[in-house]
Every structure is written in C-alpha cells, then in structure tokens.
Amino acid sequence: MTRAKLDKKPQDVAAMFDGIAENYDLVNDVISLGQDRVWRRAVVDAVDAHSGELVLDLAAGTGTSSESFIRKGARVIACDFSLGMLQNGARRRGGASRGGVTFVAGDALSLPFADETFDAVTISFGLRNVADVDQALRELLRVTRVGGRLVICEFSHIPVEFVDKLYSTYLMAALPKIAGAFSGRSEAYDYLSESIMAWPDQAELSRYLQGAGWSRVAWRNLTLGTVALHRGFREK
Numbered sequence: 001m002t003r004a005k006l007d008k009k010p011q012d013v014a015a016m017f018d019g020i021a022e023n024y025d026l027v028n029d030v031i032s033l034g035q036d037r038v039w040r041r042a043v044v045d046a047v048d049a050h051s052g053e054l055v056l057d058l059a060a061g062t063g064t065s066s067e068s069f070i071r072k073g074a075r076v077i078a079c080d081f082s083l084g085m086l087q088n089g090a091r092r093r094g095g096a097s098r099g100g101v102t103f104v105a106g107d108a109l110s111l112p113f114a115d116e117t118f119d120a121v122t123i124s125f126g127l128r129n130v131a132d133v134d135q136a137l138r139e140l141l142r143v144t145r146v147g148g149r150l151v152i153c154e155f156s157h158i159p160v161e162f163v164d165k166l167y168s169t170y171l172m173a174a175l176p177k178i179a180g181a182f183s184g185r186s187e188a189y190d191y192l193s194e195s196i197m198a199w200p201d202q203a204e205l206s207r208y209l210q211g212a213g214w215s216r217v218a219w220r221n222l223t224l225g226t227v228a229l230h231r232g233f234r235e236k
C-alpha cells in the first residue's frame with residue numbers, strides 16, 4: 001500500500017487516503033477514544049455557520065467533518081483530492097450532492113472556486129497533509145469573501161513538555177498498531193504519527209496564518225493541546 005512520507009507528495013497522500021477510506025471514520029473513533037466527536041462539535045461552534053451561508057470544508061474526506069454545518073442551515077461544499085474518500089462519503093449519503101452537502105474533487109493548492117465564494121472556510125485534519133501549507137492558506141483566503149472566516153482543526157502539541165513526550169510515545173509505539181488492527185493499514189498510521197510530531201506548534205501555525213494574509217488570528221487548545229483550533233478572518 002502507498003504511504004505518504006513527510007515530503008507529502010500529492011499522489012502519495014491521495015493514494016494513501018484512497019486506501020484507508022473504507023474504515024476511516026471507525027478508526028478515528030477508536031484511536032481518539034471518541035474525542036474526534038468532541039473536536040468536530042468544537043469546529044461547528046467555532047465556524048458558527050448561519051442559515052443561508054456557504055461553507056467550504058476543505059480536505060473533507062468522507063464528509064464527516066461537513067455534516068454538522070447543514071444542521072445549522074448552511075450549505076457545504078466538501079472538497080478533497082482523494083476520490084476514494086469522496087466516493088465513500090457520497091455512497092454513504094446516497095449521492096454526491098444530497099441534503100446540503102456537495103462533494104467536489106479539488107486540490108487545496110489550486111482550488112476550483114472563484115475568488116470570494118465562501119462565507120466561511122474550514123479544514124479539519126487536512127492542512128498537515130498538504131505539500132505547501134502557505135499556498136493552501138493563501139488559496140483559502142482567496143476563496144473567502146471579505147469579512148469571512150477560517151477555522152482550522154489540526155493535531156498539535158501539548159504545552160507541558162513531559163506530557164508531550166509521553167504522548168509522543170503513544171503516537172509512535174501504540175497508535176499505528178491499534179489503527180493497523182482495525183484498518184489493516186498500519187503504514188498509513190505510521191505516517192499519521194510522524195506527521196503530527198513534525199507539525200508546527202500552535203504559535204508557529206498562527207504565524208503561518210498571519211503570513212498568508214489572515215487577520216485577528218487566535219487559537220485554543222482541545223484535549224490538552226493534542227488538537228488545536230486556529231481562527232482567522234479575511235479583512236481585505
């Protein structure tokens with residue numbers, strides 16, 4: 001099976017997600033001990049989508065991160081470049097455009113949308129996988145209307161060093177084995193652990209957002225900082 005490496009070649013990343021699409025949501029529940037549902041609720045609250053708004057859920061995968069927005073009356077475009085993930089999500093929902101969620105194939109580095117299309121843009125557990133984070137943040141800014149907002153949900157780092165070290169041990173030693181038992185694809189979860197450990201911390205990611213043109217950037221930690229929500233606004 002193809003597994004991505006830290007150079008995050010797009011074809012490797014897309015093929016890896018194609019390979020784990022079938023059990024993707026189940027494995028998330030298992031390895032996060034159900035915390036993924038808490039994180040998703042926090043994203044929905046942070047995006048705070050209103051009825052009639054158009055939301056881009058980038059790197060949406062099977063669309064699990066997209067679903068909750070429609071309950072608030074917004075329409076959602078769930079965009080991803082893994083056709084395996086998109087097809088799995090569309091199959092489960094009975095179509096590629098059903099009940100307010102529309103699946104669209106697209107690359108975060110060159111989004112297939114016009115300037116200022118969306119009221120809000122969000123990306124959950126996707127930004128860490130793109131080959132050029134700065135370009136993805138600039139693309140997200142381009143497709144957001146002036147006054148619109150961005151919410152990023154991504155694995156991050158526990159601010160207490162010895163607890164972070166313990167967590168790293170779990171990531172490297174246990175997580176790929178547990179995920180492998182449920183998915184049969186432990187290599188993909190080796191990549192997950194490695195990419196989390198190599199990912200910038202909360203303050204550094206904030207600087208990336210500011211550098212890409214996002215304003216009023218802030219973050220907050222979830223589950224001790226294993227996950228962080230970053231927020232920004234497009235002001236001009």
Ligand SMILES: C[S@@+](CC[C@H](N)C(=O)[O-])C[C@H]1O[C@@H](n2cnc3c(N)ncnc32)[C@H](O)[C@@H]1O
Nearest residue numbers: 017059060061065080081082107108124126129
């Ligand atoms: C860990 S999954 C997250 C899926 C979903 N957002 C969730 O929270 O369950 C990461 C997703 O990012 C997608 N992805 C990675 N790089 C991408 C890119 N350059 N353009 C579009 N999607 C990308 C992958 O195909 C994969 O579906």
